[in-house]
Each structure stands twice: as C-alpha cells, then as structure tokens.
Amino acid sequence: MSKPNKLLIMPSFLESIQFGLAACCIGLGKCCQWMQCQKSQVVSKEQYEVLCLGLKGVGKSTALASLVGEPIENIEPTTGFNIKTLPVLETTMNIKELGGAEEVKIFWNKYFQGQHGIVFVVNASANEEEEELSKEALEAVLSDSALKGLPCLILVTHLDKPECKTIKEIKEFLQGVFQGRKWIVKPFHPGSDEGIRQGLEALVHLMMHSE
Numbered sequence: 001m002s003k004p005n006k007l008l009i010m011p012s013f014l015e016s017i018q019f020g021l022a023a024c025c026i027g028l029g030k031c032c033q034w035m036q037c038q039k040s041q042v043v044s045k046e047q048y049e050v051l052c053l054g055l056k057g058v059g060k061s062t063a064l065a066s067l068v069g070e071p072i073e074n075i076e077p078t079t080g081f082n083i084k085t086l087p088v089l090e091t092t093m094n095i096k097e098l099g100g101a102e103e104v105k106i107f108w109n110k111y112f113q114g115q116h117g118i119v120f121v122v123n124a125s126a127n128e129e130e131e132e133l134s135k136e137a138l139e140a141v142l143s144d145s146a147l148k149g150l151p152c153l154i155l156v157t158h159l160d161k162p163e164c165k166t167i168k169e170i171k172e173f174l175q176g177v178f179q180g181r182k183w184i185v186k187p188f189h190p191g192s193d194e195g196i197r198q199g200l201e202a203l204v205h206l207m208m209h210s211e
C-alpha cells in the first residue's frame with residue numbers, strides 16, 4: 001500500500017483549525033446575543049415616575065387624555081391628581097398630573113419624592129402675566145432639591161390659537177431656568193399624540209442616562 005501523501009493531509013489539518021475557529025466565533029456570537037437579551041429584559045422592566053405640572057387650564061389633562069386615546073372633549077378641571085400609566089419605548093411610565101389651581105399648587109412639593117422626570121406644560125397663547133407666572137412656577141419646581149437634576153420635557157399647548165408664541169420664542173423665554181439640567185421642548189396639538197409621544201420618548205432616553 002502506498003504511503004498517504006503529506007500534501008493531501010495538510011489541507012484537512014488546516015480545515016480542522018478553521019472549523020475550530022469558526023465554532024469559537026459562533027460560540028462568542030451566541031454569548032453576545034444572550035448578554036444583549038439579558039440587557040433588554042432589564043430595560044423592559046424599567047418603570048418611570050413622571051410628574052406633569054403647569055398652571056391651571058394650560059392643557060395637561062387634555063394632552064394626557066390624548067396620549068391614552070381618551071376623548072378630549074369636556075375634560076373636567078383636575079381637582080386633586082390624575083394618573084396615567086402607559087408603555088413608552090420598552091418602559092412603563094406612570095404620569096401623575098397635579099392640579100394647577102393656586103390652592104393645589106402649594107401642595108405640589110408633597111409629591112416630589114421618588115420621581116424620575118418632569119413634564120411641564122406651557123400655554124403658548126398665555127398673556128404676559130400668565131407667562132411670567134408659569135415661568136415662576138417652573139423655576140420653583142426646578143429649584144426643589146427633591147427634583148434636583150431630573151430631566152424636563154416642556155410641552156407647549158394652544159399653538160393653534162392666533163397670536164400664540166412660537167416654540168422658538170418659548171425656548172428663548174425659558175432657557176435661563178434650566179441651569180445645566182437636560183430639557184427638551186415639544187408641541188402638543190389637540191387630536192394628535194405625536195408631539196407628546198416624541199417628547200416622552202426623548203424623556204425616557206434622558207432618564208435612562210441620568211444619574
């Protein structure tokens with residue numbers, strides 16, 4: 001019987017090394033997939049507590065109703081608070097609207113503990129006095145130590161009214177109050193939840209990356 005040819009053995013030896021390397025790569029890939037899966041499971045369990053604040057009649061309840069597909073006609077003024085729970089991206093968000101009337105506003109800070117983010121609603125068609133009151137209320141909220149550093153979504157309503165301020169003007173008017181805090185501004189149009197949804201998704205990203 002003739003001896004096996006070395007040149008014929010060499011390729012099969014190389015093939016087995018290549019096979020081993022490929023198996024290692026597949027194993028590593030599976031391992032990474034498993035880690036990614038574990039990570040997304042952690043994110044999907046995340047719950048965020050968000051406060052929805054703003055002066056009386058600015059449109060907080062209307063925006064929240066629109067967000068969960070409830071009718072926005074004939075919304076009663078909020079006397080105590082109004083809570084909506086909904087999924088946003090892979091998280092669950094509990095949004096608590098506190099009534100904006102003066103007699104309720106003095107109790108806002110009783111609800112500041114354990115929050116992860118703020119939605120502050122601003123009326124774009126407010127007169128100068130209401131505009132100042134709204135800015136003062138926002139400043140008071142942001143200066144409370146219980147809400148220190150929490151990201152803030154400014155939701156602008158009443159953009160359908162004539163003579164309303166633009167988003168750009170509202171940004172310029174408010175920009176001094178945030179002092180390094182992460183904030184975003186989004187419009188709300190009755191009948192569409194697009195702006196508020198985009199705003200809440202952006203807020204989730206900010207809350208995920210805040211300390």
Ligand SMILES: Nc1nc2c(ncn2[C@@H]2O[C@H](COP(=O)(O)OP(=O)(O)O)[C@@H](O)[C@H]2O)c(=O)[nH]1
Pocket residue numbers: 054055056057058059060061062063072075076077078100121157158159160161188189190
């Ligand atoms: N035209 C207009 N009316 C709005 C808008 N948002 C809210 N409203 C109206 O403003 C009034 C007060 O709204 P509400 O949601 O109760 O205000 P809240 O006190 O901040 O909760 C209601 O009559 C709403 O229909 C808006 O963007 N445009």
Ligand SMILES: [Mg+2]
Pocket residue numbers: 060061062076077078097099
């Ligand atoms: Mg309300």
